[in-house]
Amino acid sequence: MPGFLLDLDGTLYHGDSPIAGAASFIQWLKEQGYPYLYVTNNSSRTPEQVVEHFAKVGIEASPEEVLTSSQAAALYMQERKKGNRAYIIGENGLQQAMRDAGFESVTEGPADFVVQGIDRSFNYELLAEAVSRIRAGAEFVLTNPDHLLPWNNELRPGAGSIGASIERASQTEPVVIGKPSPIIMNYAIRKLGLPAEQIWVVGDNLLTDIRGGIAAQCRTALVLTGLISRDTLQEQLQRTGVEPDLVCDSLTDLAVKLSEEA
Template identity: 75%
Template sequence: MPGFLLDLDGTLYHGDRPIAGAAEFIAWLNKNQFPYLYVTNNSSRTPEQVAAHLEKVGIAARADEVLTSAQAAAMYMKEQKSGGNVYLIGESGLELAVRDAGFHTDTERPADFVVQGIDRSFSYEKLAAAVRRLRAGAAYVLTNPDHLLPWNNELQPGAGSIAASIEKASETQPVVIGKPSPIIMNYAIERLGLPKEQIWVVGDNLRTDIQGGLAAECHTALVLTGLLTRDTVEEYIGRTGLRPELICDNLQQLADRLASEGE
């Protein structure tokens, strides 16, 4: 039985607009009892908020079907030092994940970790505070490396753009958690509970979804509903050296191909 690790923006929706056929694809997974997990590099939302957003665009979702880069970052730090003190640069999804994992966020104490995600109130003061802690020995954990974020057909600076300034000033390389990092991929595979050879990683981004799936030795399917089109996909495959197992115009075509191949 196949399982699926599903990207969100560009694969199931565009910002606050559903992608045609996405809800039907999830219904097809449920009908066939194929296990799946929504895996997102977005660290700003809680799993409950991610599920609510999916429901808003007409896609069935529960919080326990979601794995965010914020959750994965908290899991990683807990493995390194349970109950440590964290200096946090991020939004509510990251803050709640860190606190739920048992970490402290006491700015008066030395930090064991600086954990950073998207932060739309990022400031020079936060930059200086992070750099000071990193240069004093804190470990740097980055939820995801995305320099730009798509939102309603526009691109906005992402967590990776903030990280660039912190890396430069602190002369410290972060541990990257989100796709294409094997850290989030391995957590997702473990939660799905299937051998990696039975899992399809589905997304619209070669450098995150597909690279992460290839590195995890899963099946990979690129859908052309987000970043790439039939006219541009081969150029980007040549540029990145990343070739997915399947290239589909949309999720319905992916379902049809998998059904015809007996997957």
């Protein structure tokens, strides 16, 4: 039986707008009894907030079906067993994931970790505090490497851009958690409970979703509903060197192809 690790923005919705066929695809997965998990690099939302957003675009989900890069960062930090003092640069999703995992948010004194996600109030003082703690021995954890994020039909700096400034100033490479990192992919595979070769990683981004799926030895399906269109597909495949197992115009197209394959 196949399982599915599903990307969100560009695959199931565009911002507040649903993508045609996305809700029907999720219903098809439920009817077939196929296990699935929503896996997102977005560190700003809690799983509950992800579910609330799904409701706006017509998809019924539960928080247990969501794995965020913030949750994966917390799991990684717990497994490191270095201590529970964390200097946190990030929004609600990251703050909540750290609290849920038992980490103490420190504003003064040393830290065991500097963990950073998207933070739209990031400033020089936060940069200086993070760099000081990393140079004093804190482990630098970056929720996701995305340098740019879609925002109201334009691109804005993402968590990876903030991370680049901290990395340059601290002269320390972060541990990257989100896609295409094997860290989040392995947690997702473990949570789904299937062998990697039985899992389809579905997304619209060759460099995060598809590259992450390939690295985790999953099967991969690129949907042309987000970053890449039919017109730009060949150029993107050549530029990235990333080859998905399937290229589908939509999730509806993917369901048809998988049904034919079964």
